[in-house]
Amino acid sequence: MFTANQDYLKLPGSYLFSTVAKKTGAFTQAHPEARIIRMGIGDVTKPLPPAVIEALHKAVDEMASAETFRGYAPDLGYAFLREAMAKHDFQDRGCQIEADEIFISDGAKSDSANIQEIFAGESRIAVCDPVYPVYVDSNVMAGRTGTYDPAAGTWSDVIYMPCTMENGFAPDLPSETPDLIYLCFPNNPTGAVITKAALQEWVDYANKVGAVILFDAAYEAYIKDPQVPHSIYECEGARTCAIELRSFSKNAGFTGLRLGATVIPKDLKDKKGQALHPLWARRHGTKYNGAPYIVQRAGEACYSPEGRAQIQAMVGDYMKNASFIRQSLADMGYQAFGGQDSPYIWLRTPGDMTSWEFFDFLLEKAWVVGTPGSGFGPSGEHYFRLTAFGSYESSVEAMERIRRI
Numbered sequence: 001m002f003t004a005n006q007d008y009l010k011l012p013g014s015y016l017f018s019t020v021a022k023k024t025g026a027f028t029q030a031h032p033e034a035r036i037i038r039m040g041i042g043d044v045t046k047p048l049p050p051a052v053i054e055a056l057h058k059a060v061d062e063m064a065s066a067e068t069f070r071g072y073a074p075d076l077g078y079a080f081l082r083e084a085m086a087k088h089d090f091q092d093r094g095c096q097i098e099a100d101e102i103f104i105s106d107g108a109k110s111d112s113a114n115i116q117e118i119f120a121g122e123s124r125i126a127v128c129d130p131v132y133p134v135y136v137d138s139n140v141m142a143g144r145t146g147t148y149d150p151a152a153g154t155w156s157d158v159i160y161m162p163c164t165m166e167n168g169f170a171p172d173l174p175s176e177t178p179d180l181i182y183l184c185f186p187n188n189p190t191g192a193v194i195t196k197a198a199l200q201e202w203v204d205y206a207n208k209v210g211a212v213i214l215f216d217a218a219y220e221a222y223i224k225d226p227q228v229p230h231s232i233y234e235c236e237g238a239r240t241c242a243i244e245l246r247s248f249s250k251n252a253g254f255t256g257l258r259l260g261a262t263v264i265p266k267d268l269k270d271k272k273g274q275a276l277h278p279l280w281a282r283r284h285g286t287k288y289n290g291a292p293y294i295v296q297r298a299g300e301a302c303y304s305p306e307g308r309a310q311i312q313a314m315v316g317d318y319m320k321n322a323s324f325i326r327q328s329l330a331d332m333g334y335q336a337f338g339g340q341d342s343p344y345i346w347l348r349t350p351g352d353m354t355s356w357e358f359f360d361f362l363l364e365k366a367w368v369v370g371t372p373g374s375g376f377g378p379s380g381e382h383y384f385r386l387t388a389f390g391s392y393e394s395s396v397e398a399m400e401r402i403r404r405i
């Protein structure tokens, strides 16, 4: 008999950002005069760097000629891109990662959702709370999370690691032993970072208990603090316990182009001694046909001297907004966090407002859209996320409106 996947049906409500969009849509319909400033969804707004556009045009022209036309890309990505990444993202930072340990993909969202497929069904996951929703939801869809407690907003088989003001939004080691640990630094949504020494403790812990860390480095380009690692492979022993997810979206503005990568060292094995690299290669071979040639050429251009300078300038502009937003909120008396090595500002809601109450308050009084912290997990309640991906002018205008409330 045909029935829908029961695990999918366990997912509570709609995806966080669909709810934000629905509420914003309803408000603008009722108030057509409202000039909304969107500081909610984490999407970039600046055009792609000229070096990337040039590479795209060149690759398109190659596709028009019989001599240089390309069909299916290699499953694991073109060597030119994997080699550029191996050199610039890893080897130049002293990380021992080879090109054939990098799997090119269409982005870190799908990789972070799919990576759980190569682990046993009974694997226990640990996540930061608040968390990027994809990590948990993809495990719900795979039937790994037990039952949902709607009052608590938690799953019975998930280990939650609270990240709050008290621990500086960096989780403590879990009290129960997980098989898979999702970490993301600089963090979405809190904007928090972790020092190399603190990440080393996680690597040592994972090696000790035989857990695998899934390290999401999507915001690595925003790091300014030299104590903060750009890759988990800067830590000793990470090759035997860590998978890293990389993205060109927030780093280089590829949210619409789509490009990312997953790194699986050949030394990495599960508890039973099974190497994980061949499993992910097998999955890619079966379920994925590779990122487009022209997009991989665009990715390669990010590593040219011009590309790097242009990307650095773009990230610098977003970071100028981030510092401004954080400082303005602090000046107004808000408790504001993040925004220093991250495009996200995480603030404590004023008074006793819940995250959703503050969402409505900000939308109605300032026409500013942000993201309720509770949508990222129970420990996100009474917090709120603003992003620095708008223009400087709109960031200034938004802070002015909030000041006037």
Ligand SMILES: *Cc1c(COP(=O)(O)O)cnc(C)c1O
Pocket: 042, 106, 107, 108, 109, 110, 112, 132, 184, 188, 216, 218, 246, 247, 248, 249, 250, 255, 259, 260
């Ligand atoms: C935006 C984001 C991603 C998604 O990256 P894509 O490469 O665009 O799929 C991954 N992880 C986190 C934490 C993000 O915020």
